[in-house]
Amino acid sequence: MSTPRGFALARLDLRSFDRSYAARCHVQKPDRYRLIEALPADVQRITRGAGVSYVGASFGEDCVVQDLGVFDRxxxxxxxxxxxxxxxxxxxxxxxxxxxxxxxxxxxxxxxxxxxxxxxxxxxxxxxxxxxxxxxxxxxxxxxxxxxxxxxxxxxxxxxxxxxxxxxxxxxxxxxxxxxxxxxxxxPAAYSMRSLRVASLVEAGEVLRTHAGAPVLYGWHDARPGHFGRGVIRYGLEAKEAERVSGRSAADLPNTVAPWPLCTWNRLGIAAMNGWIQRRYAHAGQQHVPVESALFPLNEARAYYAGFGSAGFVEAQWLVPHARYSDFIEALQAAVARLRPRISLIASKLFDGVAQGLSFDGQGIALAIQMPQPKAPRQAAFIEALTALALEHQARPNLIKDSSLDAESARRGIADFELARECLRRFDPGALQRSELTRRLGL
Ligand SMILES: Cc1cc2nc3c(=O)[nH]c(=O)nc-3n(C[C@H](O)[C@H](O)[C@H](O)COP(=O)(O)OP(=O)(O)OC[C@H]3O[C@@H](n4cnc5c(N)ncnc54)[C@H](O)[C@@H]3O)c2cc1C
The missing domain is CATH 3.30.465.10 (Uridine Diphospho-n-acetylenolpyruvylglucosamine Reductase; domain 3)
Incomplete structure (x- = not known):
């Protein structure tokens, strides 16, 4: 690609946060608005924020990546x-x-x-x-x-x-x-955080629905056969002024977490990590936590992401309608018992919105399933089975998270996919905006 006049393009290797996709890209790092405007109108491009999407949404081969990192005022x-x-x-x-x-x-x-x-x-x-x-x-x-x-x-x-x-x-x-x-x-002055132990993902669904009004509400779950679904629901309520706590959150998680040479999320590592979650969080009582720490608990998870190693991971997140949730959990548990994949963690959340366009929204329970080494045959077989099961149970995929999703599955999971795609491209008739994500999903 010839360098358009008015600014420099660097050749950089960019990689998705889950390490599933990488590309050598032409990157523009404008530091003033006229440099954004200077890119010739017919050049294929994509805008990049922090680049912390699990999938390759803000880079692609053969297009200029406009990195807006400097525009942070x-x-x-x-x-x-x-x-x-x-x-x-x-x-x-x-x-x-x-x-x-x-x-x-x-x-x-x-x-x-x-x-x-x-x-x-x-x-x-x-x-x-x-x-x-x-x-x-x-x-x-x-x-x-x-x-x-x-x-x-x-x-x-x-x-x-x-x-x-x-x-x-x-x-x-x-x-x-x-x-x-x-x-x-x-x-609020702080959050008053509590943890509730759950023995299964079905119970997790009930607890999430009971605490729907809490400002902080999510679950972390073990997926090993024999422990499947066991975990904690963390919920936080607004604390009163008298309960204000100070203290800085851990340093922000970096944009790119350098992987350890080997994947530590083998069966032993997964057992140890899930045991640690139980010991650390599954206790009765409440704890007052600064708002920032409650919102960004993953600041403490640098080692967790490094532990996926250079082969990376996939996070498949599906929003399962309430009416299909128990059946889906039963089928998922059976697939885990049959195919014995390695799942490092499952995170659960409650949704009560409207599925608009390509947004990840609707009504139901969302499960984010994180799996190391997605290209290993046993892992790949499970991911395929998971996608099929989720679609069978009318679940909706999260496009910004799941690198394993193909165009056909995205269309089956989002009823109005084609309409939403056409609506987006009306604003980009020359199909100038391109990324690995738009290529993979035919957006
Ligand atoms: C550890 C971790 C935890 C996460 N937790 C959550 C979560 O709790 N909930 C959730 O919903 N997501 C979550 N995500 C996903 C993440 O929030 C989204 O992928 C988000 O888009 C990343 O922002 P970014 O600035 O890095 O965007 P990028 O990855 O740089 O880009 C994402 C998309 O936004 C577009 N874009 C970026 N900036 C602009 C702009 N200025 N103008 C136009 N388009 C732009 C890009 O073209 C691309 O399509 C998480 C991701 C990680 C790695």
Whole structure:
């Protein structure tokens, strides 16, 4: 590719967080708006935030990656209304720390604190309790977007409303988001965190439904035959001012976690890690935890991700409708007993939204199933069986997480896939926006 005039392109190797995809890419790291605008309008491109998607959503062969990392400034803050305008490269960790310092909170943040506001819009991410707070789209007031042909556009629910909606789970296709105005909520003093032991994933579903109103609500579960589904539901309630606790969260998880030479998540390692979770979390009583630590517990999980080794992992996340949930769990348990895959962890969450476009939303229980060495034959056979089972039970896949998903399964799992795809491409008629994700799923 010849270098377009006006800026430098570096050749860099980029890799998805789960290490399933890598590509040698042309990367532009603009540090002023005129350099974003300088990329010739016919050049294929994709916008990159922090690059912490499990899948290869913000890079691809044969396209220019526009890395917005430098655009991370706070632009405007209305401390009365809780409206915060930030550049799209600002991380949710930084936005959370700034907001908390002023008594406000962005209620939906993903588990990785370095995910950017642009990346959270483009993947319409969920936070610690999607059943209560919905997905990211619920908390965005307005977007400034750059279209290679039309230039800068102001989008909100009234102006360019269709394009505004398309940005959520638009995976960068409707254009480059330069900044966004976020609607914050009043922050609690801390969270009062509790853990409830569960013996199965069916019981986990019941406990999640019982605590649907808690601002923090999720489960971690063992998947080994004999222990299948055993785990803890963590839920946090807003603490009173008198219960405020201070203390800094662990340092932000890095964008790229350097893998250890070998995969430690063999059967012994998985047993040890699940035992540790039980000892650390499955105790009665409550603990007051700073808000930032409750939102980003994965800051303590660096070794967990390094332990997948250079062969990486896959996280398949499926939202299973309530009516099919018990049957799905029974079938999943049978498949685990039959195929004996290695599953390092299953995470559970409750959803109570509407399945819009390509967003990961709807009503049911979401299970995120993390599996090391996805290309090993036994693992690959299980992943295939899991996809088939999930589709059979009308579950919806999370496109931003699951590298193993193919185009046909995505279309079967999302009833309106084709409609949503056409709607996105209306804003990119020349199909300029391309990534590994858009290629794999035929988006
Ligand atoms: C450890 C870990 C925990 C996670 N926890 C959660 C979770 O709890 N909930 C959840 O929903 N997700 C979660 N995720 C997924 C993650 O939040 C999303 O993949 C998010 O999109 C990553 O943001 P990013 O800035 O790294 O985006 P990137 O990975 O850089 O890009 C993601 C997509 O956004 C687009 N994009 C990025 N910036 C812009 C922009 N400025 N304009 C237009 N398009 C843009 C890209 O083109 C791409 O399609 C987690 C991921 C990890 C690794």
């Amino acid at each position: 706070l632009v405007e803050f209305d401390a009365e209304q809780g409206l915060l305008t930030v550049e799209a490269g600002a991380s949710v960790g930084d936005v959370t720390r700034f907001s908390l310092a002023h008594g406000w909170l962005l209620p939906v943040v993903p588990g990785h604190p370095r995910a950017t506001i642009g990346g959270c819009i483009a993947a319409d991410v969920h936070g610690k309790n999607p059943a209560r707070d919905g997905t990211f789209r619920r908390h965005v007031e307005a977007i400034e977007l750059f279209d290679p042909t039309a230039g800068w556009l102001a989008l909100d629910a009234d102006q360019e409303a269709e394009r505004f909606e398309a940005c959520f789970a638009g995976f960068g296709i409707p254009g480059l988001i330069g900044s966004a105005t976020l609607r914050l909520v009043r922050a």
